Amino acid sequence: MKRTSRDIRTANRYEVLRQIIAGSPVSRQELAAATGLSLATVATLVGELLDLRMITEVGFEDSAGGRPRGLVAVDASGGALVGVDIAETYVHVELFDLALNVLARAEEEVRPGESRPERVVGQVAAAVGSVVARAGIGADRVLGVGVSVPGQVDRDTGVAAYAPNLDWHGVPLLDLLAEHLAQPLYLDNPLRACTVAELWFGAARGRGDAVVVNLGTGVGAGLALGGGLHRGVSNSAGEWGHTTLVLDGRPCHCGNHGCVETYVGAPGIMQNIRELDPGSALLHPADQTATVDALARAVAAGDPVALKVVRETARYLGAGISDLVNLLNPQVVVLSSWVASRLGEPLLDEVRAAVARHALRRPLAATEIVLSPIPTDPVSLGAATFALEGALQGAGQRSRATAARGRAVAGAPPA
Amino acid sequence: MKRTSRDIRTANRYEVLRQIIAGSPVSRQELAAATGLSLATVATLVGELLDLRMITEVGFEDSAGGRPRGLVAVDASGGALVGVDIAETYVHVELFDLALNVLARAEEEVRPGESRPERVVGQVAAAVGSVVARAGIGADRVLGVGVSVPGQVDRDTGVAAYAPNLDWHGVPLLDLLAEHLAQPLYLDNPLRACTVAELWFGAARGRGDAVVVNLGTGVGAGLALGGGLHRGVSNSAGEWGHTTLVLDGRPCHCGNHGCVETYVGAPGIMQNIRELDPGSALLHPADQTATVDALARAVAAGDPVALKVVRETARYLGAGISDLVNLLNPQVVVLSSWVASRLGEPLLDEVRAAVARHALRRPLAATEIVLSPIPTDPVSLGAATFALEGALQGAGQRSRATAARGRAVAGAPPA
Numbered sequence: 001m002k003r004t005s006r007d008i009r010t011a012n013r014y015e016v017l018r019q020i021i022a023g024s025p026v027s028r029q030e031l032a033a034a035t036g037l038s039l040a041t042v043a044t045l046v047g048e049l050l051d052l053r054m055i056t057e058v059g060f061e062d063s064a065g066g067r068p069r070g071l072v073a074v075d076a077s078g079g080a081l082v083g084v085d086i087a088e089t090y091v092h093v094e095l096f097d098l099a100l101n102v103l104a105r106a107e108e109e110v111r112p113g114e115s116r117p118e119r120v121v122g123q124v125a126a127a128v129g130s131v132v133a134r135a136g137i138g139a140d141r142v143l144g145v146g147v148s149v150p151g152q153v154d155r156d157t158g159v160a161a162y163a164p165n166l167d168w169h170g171v172p173l174l175d176l177l178a179e180h181l182a183q184p185l186y187l188d189n190p191l192r193a194c195t196v197a198e199l200w201f202g203a204a205r206g207r208g209d210a211v212v213v214n215l216g217t218g219v220g221a222g223l224a225l226g227g228g229l230h231r232g233v234s235n236s237a238g239e240w241g242h243t244t245l246v247l248d249g250r251p252c253h254c255g256n257h258g259c260v261e262t263y264v265g266a267p268g269i270m271q272n273i274r275e276l277d278p279g280s281a282l283l284h285p286a287d288q289t290a291t292v293d294a295l296a297r298a299v300a301a302g303d304p305v306a307l308k309v310v311r312e313t314a315r316y317l318g319a320g321i322s323d324l325v326n327l328l329n330p331q332v333v334v335l336s337s338w339v340a341s342r343l344g345e346p347l348l349d350e351v352r353a354a355v356a357r358h359a360l361r362r363p364l365a366a367t368e369i370v371l372s373p374i375p376t377d378p379v380s381l382g383a384a385t386f387a388l389e390g391a392l393q394g395a396g397q398r399s400r401a402t403a404a405r406g407r408a409v410a411g412a413p414p415a
Numbered sequence: 416m417k418r419t420s421r422d423i424r425t426a427n428r429y430e431v432l433r434q435i436i437a438g439s440p441v442s443r444q445e446l447a448a449a450t451g452l453s454l455a456t457v458a459t460l461v462g463e464l465l466d467l468r469m470i471t472e473v474g475f476e477d478s479a480g481g482r483p484r485g486l487v488a489v490d491a492s493g494g495a496l497v498g499v500d501i502a503e504t505y506v507h508v509e510l511f512d513l514a515l516n517v518l519a520r521a522e523e524e525v526r527p528g529e530s531r532p533e534r535v536v537g538q539v540a541a542a543v544g545s546v547v548a549r550a551g552i553g554a555d556r557v558l559g560v561g562v563s564v565p566g567q568v569d570r571d572t573g574v575a576a577y578a579p580n581l582d583w584h585g586v587p588l589l590d591l592l593a594e595h596l597a598q599p600l601y602l603d604n605p606l607r608a609c610t611v612a613e614l615w616f617g618a619a620r621g622r623g624d625a626v627v628v629n630l631g632t633g634v635g636a637g638l639a640l641g642g643g644l645h646r647g648v649s650n651s652a653g654e655w656g657h658t659t660l661v662l663d664g665r666p667c668h669c670g671n672h673g674c675v676e677t678y679v680g681a682p683g684i685m686q687n688i689r690e691l692d693p694g695s696a697l698l699h700p701a702d703q704t705a706t707v708d709a710l711a712r713a714v715a716a717g718d719p720v721a722l723k724v725v726r727e728t729a730r731y732l733g734a735g736i737s738d739l740v741n742l743l744n745p746q747v748v749v750l751s752s753w754v755a756s757r758l759g760e761p762l763l764d765e766v767r768a769a770v771a772r773h774a775l776r777r778p779l780a781a782t783e784i785v786l787s788p789i790p791t792d793p794v795s796l797g798a799a800t801f802a803l804e805g806a807l808q809g810a811g812q813r814s815r816a817t818a819a820r821g822r823a824v825a826g827a828p829p830a
Contacts, residue, residue: 008423012587025766140625146687152777161777161813162777208648209645209647209648209652221742223742223743224644225640225641225645226641230624230640230641230743231743231744232624232778232781233623233624233743233744233745233746233781233782234744234777234778234780234781235622235744236775236777236778236781237742237743237744237778238742238744238746239741239742239775239778240741240742242739242741242775243658243738243742244660244734244735244737244738244773245659245662246661246662247660247661247731247734249662254775256737256773316662317705319659320659322658322659323658323659323738326650326653326655326657327636327653327655327658327742328638328645328647328652328656329640329646329647329648329649329650329651329652329653330647330648331648335748350657358659358671359652360654360657362567362576362577362649362651362671363647363649363651363652363654365649366647366649366651367648368646
């Protein structure tokens with residue numbers, strides 16, 4: 001959608017806070033140099049962040065003769081953020097301070113057949129209550145709760161439109177949560193959560209266009225274009241897993257054939273093993289995680305079949321990533337999510353080689369392919385970042401009390 | 416790359432001029448309503464365009480009792496723009512007034528083996544001289560010359576980096592042209608020219624994210640995201656023709672196999688005919704244009720083989736376009752260039768059906784697929800639009816004399 005001057009002000013506010021989080025304590029002059037903004041603009045934005053009590057003045061820098069420069073730093077105690085990762089088999093909740101350090105974690109199991117929305121909502125509410133209590137902070141200091149749910153979501157109405165693996169269709173998730181939680185609530189999906197986490201704290205930070213390739217059970221490509229998330233007109237951009245790699249190839253649960261996901265998602269990798277070595281000891285038929293773990297261990301041990309499986313998977317992955325490189329010409333491609341982190345460097349090396357064979361020379365030369373450097377769960381970090389962005393969006397214009405504006409169903413904010 | 420407040424001001428300037436071109440005469444109040452900008456912002460931007468003499472005051476609107484509202488309109492005689500379309504077999508040049516009406520056209524043939532850069536540059540210079548003379552305007556009233564050349568271009572240095580069909584490698588095209596032409600010069604490729612033409616005057620106008628699918632000898636997808644052209648980090652985004660549709664499929668001149676282009680570019684369509692009916696009378700072996708024309712005529716006559724060829728081509732095209740829909744979630748997909756315009760509605764109908772079979776429901780529901788509504792050559796129109804954007808970029812900040820700033824080799828502007 002079209003960007004406005006207001007979007008730019010919001011983006012600048014994000015950028016200044018990112019720099020403060022990365023480099024506290026820091027002077028306004030350093031912030032201006034790091035962001036390319038004018039000192040006057042930085043001073044205004046810093047003032048807004050001080051008003052929001054997200055940052056604080058922490059003294060003066062020594063200066064050689066000139067006027068001493070005031071330093072600001074994140075006020076870690078100025079508020080807290082919650083990130084909720086609702087997945088097919090668990091609900092994972094983390095509470096962060098404003099420097100995005102984890103203060104507390106909670107996890108609830110979602111058993112097969114027990115994913116009714118009301119039940120999961122109860123688990124989320126309990127886990128949020130638990131992390132807030134354990135961190136010993138007041139619920140009124142939680143600036144917002146970001147929620148990630150798989151599949152297609154409608155952020156504006158807070159509805160989980162379609163989550164096949166949970167069997168959710170049009171679930172008014174934030175309405176249901178608002179019955180339990182008083183904080184402003186924000187909804188999106190894991191693909192976009194991981195991407196915003198990379199934009200703020202990972203490999204996409206400060207880069208031009210970036211693509212975050214998520215490799216899990218499903219696969220997708222979060223698009224960070226022009227310094228922000230590219231959502232598309234109905235918030236469903238990034239369905240790279242359902243682009244065609246082999247016309248008339250393997251059947252996909254989306255109804256199509258030959259989708260990227262059927263070759264490089266965890267079940268696709270299991271199929272690659274089956275095709276290369278039908279009786280392989282690597283295969284744990286009903287357990288994707290165990291299979292990928294076994295594959296990773298076998299690769300580390302130099303097992304030739306495992307190496308072949310990784311090479312074949314990387315051949316598919318390299319072709320699919322080359323499509324992204326040729327089409328979007330990004331500065332960086334980040335491999336994220338559990339399959340990427342478990343297979344790690346050996347997969348990365350093979351992928352780089354495969355992309356070098358497939359991609360056009362000019363975009364290839366401009367692109368770096370890396371593993372995600374984010375050490376914790378990127379989904380809950382990203383979900384909390386959505387809440388942080390929500391809290392920042394209104395800075396300078398309105399109080400926290402209306403921070404969830406734009407979504408009519410937001411819970412009433414705490415006094 | 417990251418957008419700045421200055422980019423937004425430039426985009427707003429574009430938008431106001433677009434609205435004035437579309438709706439002259441028009442009041443500032445109507446412009447504010449149409450663009451969503453404040454009346455104060457519109458008044459400032461209109462003032463800049465008046466200073467540039469691109470628009471003019473044309474009297475007052477009747478108003479029921481209130482203060483009469485001043486009307487502005489494009490000053491068609493306020494300047495002229497030249498669009499140059501350098502293709503494999505011809506050089507096509509058009510001169511436009513500021514409402515982007517064509518005032519004069521010239522064409523020069525490029526014969527096989529006669530595409531040396533110096534020779535083509537001479538042809539461009541002669542054709543530009545010819546259109547300026549025939550339109551009877553002074554060369555000093557030409558605000559800029561936009562040049563489109565196939566392949567990979569470096570806009571900042573004005574170098575045609577790689578144009579395989581012309582056998583050009585690293586040709587300093589704008590330096591060479593500046594020896595003949597005194598106007599500010601702008602370089603880009605046909606894919607981006609068509610896309611910017613759709614953004615200003617075609618189906619992408621006023622839309623959110625749009626994709627312009629170019630179907631010619633080669634194929635590509637111009638990306639109009641967030642109201643502007645998505646160029647990527649090295650200005651090579653859009654190489655959809657070299658994304659993989661059939662892994663290990665037909666060999667492509669890029670060195671890869673199974674690229675979209677090998678199935679839906681004009682030579683790919685010829686191959687589709689060969690595979691369906693090896694001795695087909697539709698085939699003119701050495702002539703793509705004649706073959707596509709014969710195919711279009713046979714479809715119109717209801718020839719069953721021709722219908723089958725279009726259906727098969729649309730099957731490939733539908734899968735490739737679904738990839739764009741799933742990945743980018745655009746509001747509109749525009750089919751452009753000569754193959755699309757010659758095969759027209761019959762191809763469009765089959766493509767829509769094929770995309771409906773392939774794409775995911777949510778992005779599919781948000782996307783319209785249309786034929787380009789631009790009635791003239793979109794490449795020269797787009798190239799002239801680059802010159803118009805160049806002239807606007809500096810509005811309010813600097814005079815026309817420095818309009819080519821940012822490219823060191825720009826010809827000295829006329830006095």
